[in-house]
Amino acid sequence: MKRVLELAGPPLLVLVIILGLWSLAVRIFEIPAFVLPGPERVFETAMFESERLMTGFRNTLIASTIGLLAATIVGVLGAVILSTSRLLERALYPWAVVLQTVPVVAVAPLFVLWVGPGLVSVVLVAFIIALFPILANTLMGLVSTDPALIDLLKMQGAGRVAIFRKIRLPNSLPYFFTGMRISAGLAVIGTIVGEMVVGRGGEEAGLGYYVVFSATQLKTDFVFATIIVSTGLGIGFFLAMVGLSSLVMGRWHESELRRDS
Amino acid sequence: MVADSELRSDKVRVTVRDLYKRFSQEVVALQGINLNVQQGEFVSLVGPSGCGKSTLLKLVAGLEVPSSGDVVRAGIDETPGSVGFVFQDAHLLPWRTVRRNVELLLEIQKISNEERRRRADQAIARVGLNGFEDAYPRQLSGGMKMRVSLARTLVLDPQLFLLDEPFGALDEITREKLNDDLRELTQANGLTTLFVTHSVTEAVYLSNRVIVISERPGIIVEEISVPFTERHRSLRNTPEFVQICADVTDALYRGMGETGVNKQ
Secondary structure: OHHHHHHHHHHHHHHHHHHHHHHHHHHHOOOOOOOOOOHHHHHHHHHHOHHHHHHHHHHHHHHHHHHHHHHHHHHHHHHHHHHHOHHHHHHHHHHHHHHHHOOHHHHHHHHHHHHOOOHHHHHHHHHHHHHHHHHHHHHHHHHOOOHHHHHHHHHOOOOHHHHHHHHHHHHHHHHHHHHHHHHHHHHHHHHHHHHHHHOOOHHHOOHHHHHHHHHHOOOHHHHHHHHHHHHHHHHHHHHHHHHHHHHHHOOOOHHHOOOOO | OOOHHHHHOOOEEEEEEEEEEEOOOOOEEEEEEEEEEEOOOEEEEEOOOOOOHHHHHHHHHOOOOOOEEEEEEOOOOOOOOOEEEEOOOOOOOOOOOHHHHHHHHHHHOOOOHHHHHHHHHHHHHHOOOOOOOOOOHHHOOHHHHHHHHHHHHHOOOOOEEEEEOOOOOOOHHHHHHHHHHHHHHHHHOOOEEEEEEOOHHHHHHHOOEEEEEOOOOEOEEEEEEOOOOOOOHHHHHOHHHHHHHHHHHHHHHHHHHOOOOOOO
């Protein structure tokens, strides 16, 4: 409990100060609510619109999860394939970089055109944006192995499969989780971008849809509420990855070790 | 420098004949090495950094291919596990416990779980690490990690034991302790050992024979026999021991002078 307080105390204090200044500024300068609503007003709106926010949260959560899972599967398989051959890596890796640099917001309308305005388009955007960090990091982990250990195993007649299973794969785990931590947040962002472009409301409405929808109606307080929920979702994804990585590697990896005191 | 009759002797385990190793046109690591190591012998290779002594060890291990000449490993089964190699650093897998690290190379050989565990625990005991079977490498000191590395190779019951500067990164006391333990292990098991080091004292203390290699391109400057039968800590202070160390050091300097580099 003391630990939790020590950890969460300072950032929470900052939050309280920012909220206080925000509230004060809105009052003192008499900023109109459609430009910048005060925190109390955002909270009220969030309560009032809780049903729609829940729908948005649920849909965004589903799309982000599917996008991240797809990126994980394709990213890891891709990294394994690229790690087997220098030639393949040289031929394909630059294209993965290109895929990463293509502005996904600009491509998203194409997906809508090709596969229709729905979950698939949204997931595609999330997938593309989340793929590269997982692919690049896992690949790095698979190839940056200790050459002496590989020699040692080869001397005992170990084949590529055995070396992969006993050295390369476990060696790549910390790198993989680094990629996952980055991609988890990106998947949520990708989903929201996708929802903004797809623009499906009602039961299918995601948080991204509500951002656009409420902004055009100058419901700035609702925009704020949506952004806060989206950020919360992103943090949740990130924390889930942190938890997963400490669950898998907690016993051995330096980054997961608690300081002895 | 090596008599022909010796080359044909039954007891010879490793014979290196007229061995050349070039990495490129300019970089010649080894230039005409002749060497034999007999059953149960402990031979050290000393030389300045970059002289090719580690390359020679890798050639004997079969990890490198000679440019010309051969390495004959007679009387050694050409099966996995017959040659044990220990690297300069421990190179342990951080995600495995001590026991699982020691089991690593046995796993390649498809040995049953119980047998593997039994042999691993035995090897761990041989290097004096009982009680640490379930520890992770990060919990061990540098010397203990090196012991695990030794156990990982000993568990194979190698007929030929190759060590590449295994104690280079350790502090003096730990090093001397491990020297005694290694000496005891190789003696007790009649291991044929080839040991690379840049420490003259260590080489003389451990070996039956010290082979001094010159600066690149590496040739054998001198072979020095070490006559002591018993080894004990205090041996290092005897005049005889100091004299042999001085001989080895002399040969080292000659090896550096011959190529005209580093002349003082």
